[in-house]
Amino acid sequence: MPGPDKRATTSEVVAELRSGMTIGVGGWGSRRKPMALIREILRSDLTDLTIVAYGGPDVGLLCRSGQATHVTSGFVSLDSIPLEPHYRAARQQGSITATELDEGMFLLGLQAAAWRLPFLPTRAGLGSDVPRMMPHLRTVTSPYQEPGSGECEELLAVPALRLDAAIVHQHRADASGNAVWLGEDPFMDDLMVRAADRAFVTTERIVPTESLRDGGVDLTHQGISRLDVTAVVETPNGAHFTECPPDYGRDEAFQRRYAATAKSDEAWDDFRAEFLDLDESGYQAKVAELSEVAR
């Protein structure tokens, strides 16, 4: 039987979100971020958000707009521009609070939430300033003796990163939320949708279920099941300006333009007026215009 029709628009998805929520954002750095939904959130009056991500411009934009008040991350970076300028400014001004985890701890937090466990143990983080700066992180003593020493090892207990909502971007999806990632890394999107009470998938293209593997897509790229998806939105070029290979690479020129908006309030206001106060089709038209000019 086909799954239920869960197609929606970005504004319908944002209408389901509430101020104060903890929202997980898929992707990694400046790679395959659900930017069309981030832009819709930027146009909304949502506030007091906790953003949970391997962060990139998603985090930076929501810090700059003032809508994020807490960020939980494994890092925040634009990849080709190592330091995210707006996240950086927010941290230095103290306009947000932060939980900065080791990258692997972050994965375990998502996995714990996805498996409905309170925590997962790891050695990662022990001895570092992660638990010292974030004293809500606790250790747990193994109930088993370590074979060599006979000691019961102390490990860091990474708490579940439970999410009210997750937003992820996938290359293809069907109308009920079965989704396909292309490229070479699924990132943690499949864990993120399971870590969340409600999960919203944006996609380059909604296709019939029987066409999800068109073009020689391998079964192993069908990573997200409709069982874990609340709604699905078709957003062509929706990860722009982050990369979404093989559909498209990062728009480095646009990313540089974005990064430069940290230089002054005027630069940000201009960028916001030119690109963010438009709806998604207006934004995409602007972007198309820019790439025409560049050509």
Add this chain to the structure above:
Amino acid sequence: MSGARRADVCAVAIAEAFRGDGERLCNPIGNLPLIGGRLAAATFEPHLALTDGFYSLVDNVPPVGLDESERQAQRVVGSWNPYRSMFGLLWHGRRHVMMGATQVDRHGNQNIAAIGDWHQPRSQLLGFRGAPGNTINHTTSYWVPNHSPKVVVESVDVVCGIGYDRAAELGPVSARFHEVRRVVTNLCVFDFSASDDSGVPVLTLRSVHPGVTIDEVLEASGCEVVVPGEVPESRGPDQVEAAELERLDPGGLRFAEVPDQ
């Protein structure tokens, strides 16, 4: 070879950090570390595995600085290694990473997260990234292209990669996989072969690069450094290594990172 260029000496010193690693993932981060790591794999440590910089482990030794299509065309993929697999690999331990360090201290603690108080830093940097997990799980070395008292410090502002003092506090069971092997800088090579009064390993001068004096190293270091009775000069590349360096870095990225003195 007395006329060796400084960047080549650094590349060889980086390569030497991976000597003896055998069959494990050699995972240097940054241009000169990549060049040095690949030099080791191309010469005296032929069983090292390398990454393609993204999502796979490769079994050949391609040059650095390739554009995306060339990078994909030239790699011989041994296995798929998306990020979640990389965490699995590093928790398993068969890896030696060489990371950068905004600060590194006497006991080998490393900071890439922030300058100042972490809670509201004077300068926000990368965050902890993978440094805590790396250092507690497998061998780690550091590359410092700009050796100065601001980088080599008495104690780092934020401990990301853990040093020998933090490892000692954890005890021998929790810290049994911890090893900070080398700190290679643009001036010298440190290891941790000497210990402080409590028996905790500390920065020890292993060699100085040609043209650098021990006093220069001490002046450029913001913490105490153990100087053994005899400090050899870091070696330059032999003929085979020199040819490999040209092949691995035909564009001379290494000279942009460490200019001639």
